[in-house]
Amino acid sequence: MKRSIALFVALGMICGLALAVAPSARAAKPLIVKIAGMKPEGEPETIGMHQFGKYLEELSQGKYKVQVFPNSQLGKEDAYIASTRKGVIQMCATGTQTSALHPAMAMLETPMLYDDLDHARRAMAGKTFELINEGFTEKSGLRTLNAFPLGFRHFYTKKPIKSINDLKGLRMRVPNIPLYTNFAKECGISGQPMPFAEVPGALDQGVIDGGDSPLADIVSLKMYEITPEITLTGHILVIHSLYINDRFYQSLPAEDKKWFDEAARRSADDVWQLVKEGDLKARETITAGGGRITEPTSEFHDYMVEAGKRSWKLFYDTVPNAQAILDSAASYRSK
Secondary structure (H helix, E strand, O other): OHHHHHHHHHHHHHHHHHHHHHHHHHHHOOEEEEEEOOOOOOOHHHHHHHHHHHHHHHHOOOOEEEEEEOOOOOOOHHHHHHHHHHOOOOEEEEOHHHHHOOHHHHHHHOOOOOOOHHHHHHHHOOHHHHHHOOOHHHHHOEEEOOOEEEEEEEEEEOOOOOOHHHHOOOEEEEOOOHHHHHHHHHOOOEEEEOOHHHHHHHHHOOOOOEEEEEHHHHHHOOHHHHOOEEEEEEEEEEEEEEEEEHHHHHHOOHHHHHHHHHHHHHHHHHHHHHHHHHHHHHHHHHHHOOOEEEOOOHHHHHHHHHHHHHHOHHHHHHOOOHHHHHHHHHHOOOO
16 A cells, blocks of 8 residues: 555656646747748858857757758749748848849949948948838838848959950840849940859850859859959949848847847858958969959949949939938948
8 A cells, every 4th residue: 555655656746747847848949940042052141041040049048940941942032032021931041132022122232332342341230231221121021130242243254354345245144133234234245144054054155255253153163164264343242131021020029139130140240251251262262273363454443333333223213212322332431
């Protein structure tokens, strides 16, 4: 009898302990945040997403766990942006694709706007970024958490571009985006819209003479082996951002919002530094691989600046506060 009572008590203690532990075990289960992007592993965008996840888990002490879906695993940009807007997933990374929802977002990649990465970083950390995003959340249901670079676009060609005349008439691949095709036209280039994946074949067949990309892309695809002439025009800085479903964001406790904001800030800082260092390494890789890197002359640079300014007409026609954005960006130039 005593043995039965003791066994009953022991079972009761075990059950009680299980009940006591169960709530804390449930509380310890992390909340999953899904984030989608278009770039493969190792690219600045994907590294930024992973860094965001790392920082959010650290700041929340494991309350949140971020699942990263790079390389268009959850569909192309328009598909995963739509999923984020609907709340199917919580976050995504993308670039000026969001200009379809809010035209001012295209100004993240305004041609010939920034002197260098430091200039752009100051503008994106300041008023310029705020002006571009003015009204975006209300229109889209998305909130922009940060801005980070993928790199400045530079020309890669089979023959050297030594003068303005060498540039005019070149058949250059451009993304099928009005901003890019319009800028190419202003430069006197014969823009050939096509997917980036088709570029190597088009070059081999002589359909195009070259194109433009950040140095990281030129290195990753070894474009310098096909088109060894790299002209450092830096005409467009490709900028992407982390976006979050605003309903999800607004549902977070105040402290959790701070964690998300801080994780986004830190991850962007990492990418800015990564791209700056990566560009220097890319130059070494290109040169070692037989490519030739050329700095444009002052005359060539001025020509590109004027072409860029002419292309800004697109913004004047579609973005009500375009001039304020341009003026703000100019204010962040080094004195």
